[in-house]
Amino acid sequence: MTTSLLTTDARTKKRNAAEKRFKAYGLGAICIAMVSLVFLLGSVLSSGLGAFQQTYIALDVQLPEARLDKSGTRDLEVMSKVTTIGYAPILRDALVAQVAALGLTTDLSDKDVGKMISKEAAATVRNRVLANPELVGTTVRFDLLASGRIDGYFKGRVTAESAALDQNTSPEALVLAQELKDAGVIETKFNWNFFVLPDASDQRPEAAGLGVAILGSLYMMAVVLCLALPIGVASSIYLEEFAPRNRWTDLIEVNISNLAAVPSIVFGILGLAIFINFMELNQSSPLVGGLVLTLMTLPTIIISTRAALKSVPPSIRDAALGVGASKMQSVFHHVLPLAAPGILTGTIIGLAQALGETAPLLLIGMVAFVREYPAAYTSESGLFGEAATALPVQVYNWTQRSDPAFFERAFAAVITLLVFLLIMNAVAIYLRRKFERRW
């Protein structure tokens, strides 16, 4: 019995239904992935965006000679004896005077008014005075950081209810802060300092920034790039183009693939034993961090470089050899340029992976509180030898602090890291698109 081709039989219907179901599963999978991505990004952005704004108090500060330079000689040696602890009352008095001048009344004690200014502010003023001793005796306008709680109020993190329960601030302080804002004394603006300032202690979250972490990450990436790229490319070219196929090369191949899956903390243990204990390089230094990350990134780079070399068709090599090129000339003049986009992509992805790595740095002392900007080279500590942290480490550090303001900053650091990774991956895709050749 034959049926018309125009009517679908039961078997075809079943096959069509199976196809539809499969499409629905696929769509469902994509939806789940998208929803989790949106949820993740949403929570990161909503928790972290606040840290890109910072509240400042514009204050005319009288710098009394009697307190800052009793000798009157403007001798820096003598003036530096006045510590930041001595500067704090001057700032407090300035804010109290400012409040009185605006005609605002408050129940707060002078001490509590002073608490609205960040502890970092004293250091800001002291550094400026020591840089220009002639400022003593005059009145100077400073843009000073507001304390973390006041800053949190303007970002919605601190409310009158939470302030009532909080020992570090009070609802009255928030009311005063709002009045000062209306009077134009307090201002919230974009927080460039977040990318410049070093880490700060638990008492001044408002002053904490990513400066040292960004520098440290940059130095480590420089080390990784300078070491992993040449070593990785050279070893892949040898393995792919020159090495004889025998048991030894098979063994090496298996080991390289295996290394790519080794937990990264293992490289940290290795780094501690070899680079710090045996070679006696500095702890916490980006050089050691870079070396450890190089070891971690090498397998990734080797595997992707070999894949790129493999994808160059043999006809190119044969043609080069056919017109009389040596093996080496065929590789360097023809194969390598054609494989370059793939190698670059692999390297950038490897670097991105290294940029986000925390675990191995834990063991070599880079998970630390570091406030001094590391110099790229000093005669004592050598190249990249000064203590530094890294971006992912800073995130880890800040999530452990007790002040809730650090939580916001940790997520802002995550956003910064994500932006760096996004740029690197975008460059990788661009390079691949631009230079890729298809056969």
Added chain:
Amino acid sequence: MSLMKLTATTAAAALMATAATARDNVQVAGSSTVLPYASIVAEVFGENFDFPTPVIESGGSSAGLKRFCEGVGENTIDIANASRAIKSSEVEACAAAGVTDIIEVRIGYDGIVFASDINGNAFEFTPEDWYKALANEHFIDGELVPNTFTNWNEVNPAFPDQPIQAFIPGTKHGTREVFEEKVILAGCEEGGFFQAMLDAGVDEDTAEGKCMAIRTDGRSVDIDGDYTETLARIQADTNGIGVFGLAFYENNTDKLQVATMADVVPTTETIAAGDYPVSRPLYFYIKAAHIGVVPGVKEFAEFFVSDDIAGPDGPLAEYGLVSDPALIEVQETVADEVTMGSGS
């Protein structure tokens, strides 16, 4: 290819250049409880002195002391922070590695508090309540029976009918030891359970071990992370009661309410007066051999214990450290570089 040659040579040169290195900043590692205090001091130290800001790592008292005892030299740390006193085994390990002169500096006291969600029930604990709630086995009528309490009102009829859910520090924390000794064991002794066990012929060490064994049926959860993790667990499960450092609680008073212990509210004052029972000293240890070699070691230590910093009105007390009443003696120890086992 010239590019590859160039990078290879610069890489080699970089390694050569750093083969012999020196360091001009103080390096500190150790207890995560001491870390916030140390970083506050380091920050002010870096601001006001010509020395670079010291680098402070955390990782726990034991890990810090282990690295401290690795040897003498620029690639080892100068100062170890600890939330407990150094053990004799660690002193021996230090000596074996050549670290013989150690200066012990007590910076103050840290209170350990019990806190729950701000909107939950208030509690007034005694150590005995905690022993009853968390002990693995109770000693009843001459034999050990598993702890079957599930709600706080079973422990003490004065408590609300709330499921027992405690978040206590994991065994890698120094805080755990203090919790076991000053709360659980103290509760066991106060309630007469310890004596009852001894009377029943149990030897002292076993009885102590039985007292301090914490139940493992999920009513008590070990937190291996930091106090931020404990806080997150309490916010997720508002029946939970967590163990925190006093400083952490004081920075989060809008989210947590603190329980009294033996009718005393934990504050820096009650701890300094010795009224609040659960506290412990905090220390740092200086490698005397590094004084004068690494610039700033002694100056940092002296600044740390100065009246301006560690005194009752200093920034450390403001953050939650209980100032040491015998601070002057500590200052003398640092000034005279008195090492452990010499003189005192």
